[in-house]
Amino acid sequence: MKMSGGVEWALHCCVVLTASNTPVPAAKLAELHDVSSSYLAKQLQSLARAGLIHSVQGKSGGYVLTRAPGSITLLDVVRAIDGPGPTFVCTEIRQRGPFATPADACTTPCPVARAMWAAEDAWRQALAAVTIADLARDVDANSGPEALVGIQTWLTSGAG
Amino acid sequence: MKMSGGVEWALHCCVVLTASNTPVPAAKLAELHDVSSSYLAKQLQSLARAGLIHSVQGKSGGYVLTRAPGSITLLDVVRAIDGPGPTFVCTEIRQRGPFATPADACTTPCPVARAMWAAEDAWRQALAAVTIADLARDVDANSGPEALVGIQTWLTSGAG
DNA sequence: CTATACTCGGACAGAATGAGTCCGAGTAGC
């Protein structure tokens, strides 16, 4: 089980978008991270479809965060990119084979699925406890506050 | 992100193996669950490689649990089938592009990766808190104690 | 008002991983 690499890109993009009030084109985000701009566009589209970022078309268009960074959780981003479905899917094995449990006895989920889903809930809860604002603060603390302002000026300027 | 379906099969097989002291062939486990015996064999091989079950060859061979069901956790099974690596992989995006963080400044992991891995740890911790014995107990409570003993007699008898 | 240049958006191939199958090596029993 491997998570889509696009999640990492999307998270970094959200952190960067924190530093800009004006729309940022996908091409600029791609160049900043040195990744394929075509593929990054796909991830940004997923974020836009999930309502996390808003797309502005036209000459000076791009992407902007729709909400405050403090109200966007990592779970929101992961669900947008990686899909909302559960990682563990129960195929109701207990209802198959010679010792199949009758369907009307399956009012509660399979114990195996219950345990797996409980673990997933713990994972989602941990993701929901961290916001993009938290990440931006940590990046500030690690790279120094001058990093994000430097990126901000580079984003708004026409340099490339 | 979708977990390998083999995890579900492996967990159910471990629960079933709880009910038998003698080796159970892969073909029998496959018939009991009505799944492909060839593919189930692959999952059982993974469990054997991880040391969770022991394979006995020969005419009356099969698989047996190596440890007590109470000392085999769901995390053990998931790691055996789905691989031990982290689901989120950090490609060190921060060290790329025009604003790359210098490598000697990257003593601590990227804040993004830290948050994602913390969530994974919560997930693993929840998985490690549940054992195969717990699952077997729950199955007993759900399907009634007669179910597992019925399966036990079916496994040991030559029926098929 | 028109033309333009720049943006996003969805439709289109290639690569990697997982699902499923098969046959050969080895061992316990007769």
Next chain:
DNA sequence: GCTACTCGGACTCATTCTGTCCGAGTATAG
């Protein structure tokens, strides 16, 4: 010593993920 049954690894196919492309739409500049 032979047979029959078991596991083990090598092989093929499907699905998903990765990566790329071109067309639709819009704010800007003239």
